[in-house]
Amino acid sequence: METWFGVLGAIVVRRDGVPVDAGHAVQQRVLAALLVDADRAVSADTLVDRVWGDAEATTGRTKLYGYVSRLRHVLAGAGATLTRERYGYRLAVEPALVDLHRFREPSGSARRAGTDDQAEAYLREALGLWRGSAFAGVDTPWFNAQRDLLDGERLTAELELVDVRLRLSQHHWLVDELRSRAAAHPLDERVVGQLMLALYRCGRQAEALEGYERARRRLAEELGVDPGAALRRLQERIIAADPELALVRAGASLAPERPADEDGAVVSPVHATGRQPVPRLLPADLSLFVGREAELREVHQLFDRGAAGPVTLLVTGPAGVGKTAFAVRKGHRLASRFPDGQLHADLRGFGDEPAEPFTVLGTFLRALGTVGGSVPAELGERVHLYRTLLAQRRVLVVLDNAAGAEQVRDLMPSGGSCGTLITSRTTLSGVSGRRIVLGELSSVTGLALLREMLGPTRTGAEPDAARSIVETCGGLPLAVWVAGARLAARPHWPLAKVAGALADEQRKLDELTVGHIAVRASLGLTYRGMGAVTKRALRMLALLPGPDFAAWALSALLDVGLSEAETVLDDLVEVHLVQTGAVAATGIRYQLHDLVRLFARERAEETLSYEDRTAALDRLLGASLHLTDLAADTLSVDFQGIPQKDLASWRLARADTDHLLAEPQAWFGDERQFLISVTEQALDRAESAPAAGLAIALTAFFQVGSHFDDWERLQRRALETALSSGDERSAAKVHRCLGELTTILDWYPEALHHFQQALLLAEGQGPTYRASATAGLAYVHRLLGQYDSAVLHFEAAVELARSAGNVNCLVYATNGLGVIDLEQGRVEAGMARFTECLRVSRVAGYLPGEAQALRCLGQSHRARGDYRGAADVYRQAAEISERLGDRLTATHATCWLGDVLVRLGEQHEGRRLLARSLWTYREFGNLWGEAATLYALADAQLAAGRPAFARRRAEAAVGLWRRIGSSGWLAVGLDTLAEAYAMGGDQESALRAREEATSLRLEAD
Incomplete structure (x- = not known):
């Protein structure tokens, strides 16, 4: 029994290829911290620092003992032992069984290889061990530093592989890869040089020189330097068409040759023993074999x-x-x-x-x-x-x-x-x-197989069609071989003919047949040997949307418990009709090969009635809705306070649900794309109410994770379906959610429309829906400086929320009234409201409300000149938002923290936080946040006595607030701009800015 440990991606343990539960996320970190120093003692203090950083400096040792004890049970019989020694803990494990150490071994061997072919094989082996970012999902200072170190080693190996492949005449296959890498590392001259050389050898001299010029400009603008001597020399050689840049002999030897068989082992003559016959029963070696x-x-x-x-x-x-x-x-x-x-x-x-x-x-x-x-x-x-x-x-x-x-x-x-x-x-x-x-072939290897069958001239004449054939075959060698055999037997056929036929899912399996060999028949042999339950499961899996899934989805399709679904999936994995993907944060993910999915769909159409399919998809939608709403409720981030789970027609058992949602944000991270696909599938089936319910339940996660594109696209579809089916209740809720999104994106006219429509459709549906829509409408009026309308709607929302018992909406509306108090100079009244919001949020466990109240209390302290008090509550607010994974609201707190730190004289740290906030707001396209940060930076420059810099920042902030239409904050920005003008000696411009600010305030009054 062999156990394999992986840290180059998610932390995983596999025993004989089967994933092993390595325990809680922190326990996995302990294991990874020991694996980095496999077979070496690591002190307890060092482990605590690695696993927790400063967060558990006092209690970490106690917790560590428990995790080590449980790890010993996990490792029992695994060929790895965890022992306590005088100087710490030692995990005795063969380095070859840890992907990190296996990665480093062939990387070193590549540098000592005798030929480029051998070096390429070593480097491909090393890089093939990577499954994603090292220690994926772990965030402590030590692991982050290790990740950076390994990323550097990985990049070095990738660049060495490119050098080898360039010597092996593989430049045609490298251009796209090198373009992507050059975009990711624009200042890395080695990457730029590799791309230039590959382009030049492909006959694209002009593009190679354009790449040099781009790099030269970037280096000058960002670093103020010229390209290094090596890159300049390469440019000169390309301009001169230096013949030494021509291709080297593929596979050129790097070391003296020695007699060896084709695997590289030294050949020693061996004679048959006596008169015993020497059987040679192997089939003839294949003339067509690529990859592996x-x-x-x-x-x-x-x-x-x-x-x-x-x-x-x-x-x-x-x-x-x-x-x-x-x-x-x-x-x-x-x-x-x-x-x-x-x-x-x-x-x-x-x-x-x-x-x-x-x-x-x-x-x-x-x-x-x-x-x-x-x-x-x-x-x-x-x-x-x-x-x-x-x-x-x-x-x-x-x-x-x-x-x-x-x-x-x-x-x-x-x-x-x-x-x-x-x-x-x-x-x-x-x-x-x-x-x-054995897995599917890579696209490069699949193309090599097709090229071997048809010849380089024919595939080179239709490169797009050749690539399409390989991609449509999903890297399955048999499928590529069948497609190639059909074309080889018909030299007059264009490749595009087969590529087009394979692109049609209705015909794909029919096309993948030549003589007595067929992909469908090959899959059918496996299918016929399966039991009835496993066959039904495969047919049901063909109904799933999306490329991968978790076991709970099959539970819903089959109407069984989670453990039974996992057992059935084990059976399907056993015969390789279902593949296990990466072990995600919340468990194993599974995949169906595209051709297996088509085969399963054919079997489903033969045996499943319309009623069976509909019932299965309804259960899947119900399970998705129930789990998503529970997960959002666990995080306490439902800003509407309106549950959707009552719309679910099917749900998992409580124990299964608790197991899946132990870490709700991690669960959503794993399931986001799948849940979106389930929603879209339900909308295609015109399941208006539950589909809209799932789209709405996803809102909290979309907001926390800033998945604004998903949010907009999915809910616009849900709104269209609800309106076309006459489902006004769902339409009201979706309008409310889209109002929140468009407010975040500073699309205020559209936000007003959504909230107004939500309020109109919510008439007669009870106070809950009307409270939510009214509060959102009030918030947009406040941002636009229309305070009378904002107060009117916020007060109405407070009364409606109280009558509905909706704490979330009550906090949201009360906080809005406090912000208006603050913006109109009633600081103490605002603080009273924020303090009440903080109390109610903490009692209810409503974390976003708590963070919002703390941010607003920080603004109140700032307005009173109490910058220390402001900094304290801003830090608390940022910590809560970061814990929720909500980068945008965390940035709101960080921005104002930077502002008050500048006012406290901590210029360096304050400006650093403001600069970081500015980039985050720009990343999200949040104009209001960008304007607020520019305003704070202008204030910081004024405090530092730099009016010219302050003027530029203030002008930018004022321009953004004009664009948004936020008159209240525009007046504030004009005040700062006037001060910058005055300090710089431009009294006339200062007077104009003050007059405009006064006019805006009079209009608001």
């Missing part, structure tokens, strides 16, 4: 290490992924290591007539020299004779297409020098050995 270099090398290393004992390799993967081709290719490459022969049998594990071990043993015994009459008639005797003959021989046994452990158990040799290579569509969980799971 990393996997082939892994097998090579495995059999090298296993020279002193038997080695078993299990190659698994879905139908059509190329397991047989891989086994045949590797069998031939390993031939020199097994001089006594190679046995091979197609076990037809998923066909109508699977091969019987009894029959296969007869074939093997005869190949090993047993005369026909001497082959035993009993299975047990055949097994004994077979293993006796192999005991002193070095033979490779290849068992292709096995159904499971029972079919191969009697065929596996026991000889210490033999090797076994087994392929299967199942995971072969009952067989011990090293596992390699």
